[in-house]
Amino acid sequence: MSQKFLEIVVTSPSNIALVKYWGKHHGQLPFNPSLSMTLSKAKSILKITMFPVANSRLDDHFEYFFEGKKELNFQSKVLKFLKTHGDHFPNVLKHKLVFHGENTFPHSSGIASSASSFSALAYALMVAENYLLFQKTPIQSEFKNTMDHHQLQQISHLGRMGSGSACRSIFPGFVSWGEVNVDQLDHEFQKNSWNNLFATPVNSLVDDRFKSWCDTIFIVSDELKKVSSSEGHELMNTHPFRNERIQNANRRWVQLMECLQNYRVMDFCDLVESEALELHAMMMTSTPNYLLMKPLSLEVIQLVRSFREDYNVPVCFTLDAGPNVHILYPREIFHQLEQSLFPKLESLSSKLYRIDDELGNGPQLISMNDQRFV
Numbered sequence: 303m304s305q306k307f308l309e310i311v312v313t314s315p316s317n318i319a320l321v322k323y324w325g326k327h328h329g330q331l332p333f334n335p336s337l338s339m340t341l342s343k344a345k346s347i348l349k350i351t352m353f354p355v356a357n358s359r360l361d362d363h364f365e366y367f368f369e370g371k372k373e374l375n376f377q378s379k380v381l382k383f384l385k386t387h388g389d390h391f392p393n394v395l396k397h398k399l400v401f402h403g404e405n406t407f408p409h410s411s412g413i414a415s416s417a418s419s420f421s422a423l424a425y426a427l428m429v430a431e432n433y434l435l436f437q438k439t440p441i442q443s444e445f446k447n448t449m450d451h452h453q454l455q456q457i458s459h460l461g462r463m464g465s466g467s468a469c470r471s472i473f474p475g476f477v478s479w480g481e482v483n484v485d486q487l488d489h490e491f492q493k494n495s496w497n498n499l500f501a502t503p504v505n506s507l508v509d510d511r512f513k514s515w516c517d518t519i520f521i522v523s524d525e526l527k528k529v530s531s532s533e534g535h536e537l538m539n540t541h542p543f544r545n546e547r548i549q550n551a552n553r554r555w556v557q558l559m560e561c562l563q564n565y566r567v568m569d570f571c572d573l574v575e576s577e578a579l580e581l582h583a584m585m586m587t588s589t590p591n592y593l594l595m596k597p598l599s600l601e602v603i604q605l606v607r608s609f610r611e612d613y614n615v616p617v618c619f620t621l622d623a624g625p626n627v628h629i630l631y632p633r634e635i636f637h638q639l640e641q642s643l644f645p646k647l648e649s650l651s652s653k654l655y656r657i658d659d660e661l662g663n664g665p666q667l668i669s670m671n672d673q674r675f676v
């Protein structure tokens with residue numbers, strides 16, 4: 303007799319922060335507001351196979367595979383997530399759950415793999431729960447996966463509980479997360495209720511020309527990083543520059559929003575680079591201190607800056623918590639970069655390779671295969 307199951311496949315992208323989330327309170331609440339670009343090609347693909355079982359005991363009925371292999375570290379994080387937030391997915395939890403995850407980029411190397419993985423997880427679970435509520439009988443009808451804004455906020459909220467930055471990957475384009483604390487907020491920005499619980503897309507406040515911006519990621523190293531982001535957040539609790547960092551991030555959030563609104567590209571470049579360097583400065587000045595940049599990261603950074611100065615074009619770098627360098631620029635200069643800057647960077651080391659990414663639309667349902675009634 304063939305086994306009955308429901309299988310769902312989703313994808314969810316990574317995002318690159320322009321203003322970095324660094325440091326958190328209990329309950330995954332950020333010390334400061336952050337602002338990001340949702341990516342398109344750097345993403346996680348997650349398949350969940352659900353087998354109906356009589357007694358659903360999560361511990362016995364749960365497996366997580368990453369790129370075909372059992373991944374116990376992530377498995378325990380997902381299990382914890384399901385145990386804590388399972389009340390949002392009561393129908394999903396009536397099944398044995400087998401997860402298969404993979405990324406289109408090296409994980410734990412400073413591309414926000416936790417952002418794409420946890421946003422994919424929260425999204426897939428919510429789609430599955432909606433589907434199970436909808437399709438309780440074998441009678442065929444068409445399931446339309448339409449999520450309203452409120453549901454996306456709920457998914458963003460849940461994704462945040464797995465990994466803070468995951469809450470931003472749920473929305474397309476430019477996305478903000480966290481309360482903004484500055485004395486004089488620009489009038490237009492005040493209309494929004496920025497909050498710590500879930501992310502908010504800010505595309506309506508962004509000049510259309512920014513919507514063609516791209517992110518070419520230069521992979522300097524795909525080794526596992528030595529200090530995780532969770533440890534990095536924790537070190538901010540006792541960091542000597544904690545208060546200054548929080549103030550700077552709030553101020554830069556407002557300045558960057560102004561640049562996005564008015565297409566002030568050169569100021570945008572300066573601010574984005576200051577944020578990236580400050581994030582790494584926090585790592586270098588914590589106790590214990592640590593360094594995630596590699597000599598090659600610095601060489602890439604220097605060449606990006608020289609290129610901007612020599613050609614007076616808007617191109618800048620940013621870094622996540624890792625050595626890889628994200629290069630941001632408008633699509634219309636891609637060919638110029640491909641002809642002059644990228645070959646120079648690629649000649650620095652045969653190990654360097656790049657992912658040409660761009661702004662993306664957030665998570666997507668790829669397929670649903672319902673074999674429960676066969």
Ligand code: PMV
Pocket residue numbers: 318319321322323324336414416417465466467468531532535581622623
């Ligand atoms: O979401 P976490 O806990 O993996 O932290 C991400 C922190 C940074 O990637 C360094 C910055 C950010 O805002 O994405």
